[in-house]
Amino acid sequence: MNMGKLKDIPKVDRPRERFLEKGPDALSKSELLAILIGSGIKGKNVKQLSGQIIRKFGNKFLDITVDDLLEISGIGEAKALQIVSALALVKRFYEEFGPKDNIVLSAQDAVSLTSDIRDKKKEYLACLYLNARNALLKKEIISIGILDKSIIHPREIFGPAVELRAAGIILLHNHPSGDVTPSKQDIGVVNKILEAGKIMGVNVIDFIIVSENDAHSFFINIQTTDKKTTHYISDGVQNSLFDLLETEQPTYTPEIKKIHKVYFSPEDRVKPGRFQLQNRRFLGNKYKLLGFIEDIVNEKCNGFSVFCDIFAGTGVVGERFNEKNIKVIANDFLASNYIPLKAFLGTSKIDLDETEKKVVLLNSLKTDRDNYFSEHFGNTYFTLENARKIGAIREKINEIAKNENEKVVLITSLLYAVDKVANTVGHYDAYRKKLDTTQPLRLLVPDFDPENNLNNEIYQRDANQLIGEISCDVLYIDPPYNSRQYSDAYHLLENLVTWEKPPVYGKAKKMDRSYIKSDYCLASAxxxxxDLISNAKCKHILISYNNTGESKDGRSNARISDEQIINVLKTRGEVDIFERDYKAFTTGKSNTDGHTERVFYCKVTK
Known part of the structure; x- marks a missing residue:
């Protein structure tokens, strides 16, 4: 098999030879990477493969992970480790021995970097992003014009900080008047940024106001006279405005109300041949916590008429409050969740008798031919027979559905049937080694009451984009808790729903999922x-989050701390916390002893 090695490339184009002859500066980034990779894959030589990687990751190349590289066909674990280790080594040396000319150790150092804004006729706000050694990573203009806390949003400052993995920031602001005395607006902005910095875990080192001939450092001027220092690092310890203002910032930690009430799961009263919304396995499914959540809503949220479940998942929480006099807004940006939400909670009327006839037709399909689905997922996630039938049924649905609403219901029926015959532990991050789930595929008809859905709204949107376009009485937020992406766990269902038949990669046969990655699984969570909370237009906020137990795998640790949740909610009102012990459904890799489920409640007053 021709794997497209470097030696197979014409000699004049071989990166190794050109490197030895002309040095590294003569090579492109993809050519340098080709030397590291060494060989390509069938149908793609090593230069083409390295070019693909460079294009895919672009300016984020230095931050790629082993998992990122394993998603690329032809890159195995050993090669991925080799590349990531090389990048880590370079960054380590650069951190230790890199240029020292932009180390910002004092207010004077920071002021020396303000020459471009000191004499401006308009007000500028700039930010210095520093690493753990106070070396300048980047300087960026945040805004031009009058500085006001109502205009400056923390995301404009901390967005780049997260991307750069900055340890600290210094804000620089000019006063065209020449008077560097802080205004009320300046102080308001400083307080807002400090509050956001604590939440984000980014050190706010200083806020400096400059004019053409003068400067005012908050860091210096807040200090008491006998301890005043101009240096940001003293005795090897990084100082910041957090430390100086610590005694002036009252702390507020709400008590956790431990709930010991025993809740029984609601009984499934399903008609023969039917299925209900909760009848599938899903990570983070709140079905067994519905009583706990409902009690909190009943206690805290009187007389509401609009309930929004903005990270709906299976939709069981929204469905719990789905009544004729309550409008439910349900949203999830995964297609494999949006489609069932639309089927069960959407406003379109469905002829279930007609649907039942088509379900019977789909169940009667027989095929011994391979198709896209069986070729990729047969004898692994499913028996070959079931995989062939799943693919055939998905094709048939496109043929027989008389309209989009009927198509939604039939795809939902297929999704729920697939879950019953999948050779997995309830998700598709991997399949079980032993293929012993051999029961035949059988579709059922969804069981729901469309009379309750008349005013509902169903969305497939990014929650942070949707939040500014809707309003509700009760906002229920159940985001991903850790770094395990739902798009990784349910890639197969996304593939089946969208049915675009993309290439799949690796042992787990995952398609490209870069477009459905959640920020709530990243460091930017x-x-x-x-951002979500600040833009919410509602009367009550409830957030489901948990302590994620004691996980041996760092990927299972919570992305947002209790302190961060509380501090964010405090910007909108007082906070109550409810907690109960709960054994979670996990990916099977995590020890969740001591796991508790929490609901943070905030009555919105700000």
């Missing part, structure tokens, strides 16, 4: 959460 606190920033995304803060």
């Amino acid at each position: 606190p920033r995304a959460f803060s």
Whole structure:
């Protein structure tokens, strides 16, 4: 098999030879990477493969992970480790021995970097992003014009901080008048940024006001006279405005109300041949917590008429409050969740008798031919027979559905049937080694009451984009808790629903999922959460989150801390916390002893 090695490339184009002859500066980034990779894959030589990687990750190349590289066909674990280790080594040396000319150790150092804004006729706000050694990573203009806390949003400052993995920031602001005395607006902005910095875990080192001939450092001027220092690092310890203002910032930690009430799961009263919304396995499913959540809503949220479940998942929480006099807004940006939400909670009327006839037709399909689905997922996630039938049924649905609403219901029926015959532990991050789930595929008809859905709204949107376009009485937020992406766990269902038949990669046969990655699984989760809450138009906020137990795998640890959740919610009102012990459904890799489920409640007053 021709794997497209470097030696197979014409000699004049071989990166190794050109490197030895002309040095590294003569090579492109993809050519340098080709030397590291060494060989390509069938149908793609090593230069083409390296070019694909460079294009895919672009300016985020230095931050790629082993998992990122394993998603690329032809890159195995050993090669991925080799590339990531090389990048880590370079960054380590650069951190230790890199240029020292932009180390910002004092207010004077920071002021020396303000020459471009000191004499401006308009007000500018700039930000210095520093690493753990106070080396300048980047300087960026945040805004031009009058500085006001109502205009400056923390995401404009902390967004780049997260991307750059900055340890600290210094804000620089000019006063065209020449008077560097802080105004009320300046102080308001400083307080807002400090609050956001605590939430984001980014050190706010200083806020400096400059004019053409003068400067005012908050860091210096807040200090008491006998301890005043101009240096940001003293005795090897990083100082910041957090430390100086610590005694002036009252702390507020709400008590956790431990709930010991025993809740029984609601009984499934399903008609023969039918299925209900909760009848599938899903990570983070709140079905067994519905009583706990409902009690909190009943206690805290009187007389509401609009309930929004903005990270709906299976939709069981929204469905619990789905009544004729209550409008439910349900949203999830995964297609494999949006489609069932639309089927069970959507406003379109469905002829279930007609649907039942088509379900019978789909169940009667027989095929011994391979198709896209069986070729990729047969004898792994499903028996070959079931995989062939799943693919055939999905094709048939496109043929027989008389309209989009009927198509939604039939796809939902297929999704729920697939869950019953999948050779998995309830998700598709991997399949079980032993293929012993051999029961035949059988579709059922969804069981729901469309009379309750007349005013509902169903969305497939990014929650942070949707939040500014809707309003509700009760906002229920159940975001991903850790770094495990739902798009990784349910890639197969996304593939089946969208049915675009994309290439799949790796042992788990995952398609490209870069477009459905959640910020709530990344280091930027606190920033995304803060942005969501600040833009929410509602009367009550409830957030389901948990302590994620004691996980041996760092990927299972919570992305947003209790302190960050509380601090963000405090910007909108007082906070109550309710907690109960709960054994979670996990990916099977995490020890969740001591796991508790929490609901943070905030009555919105700000």
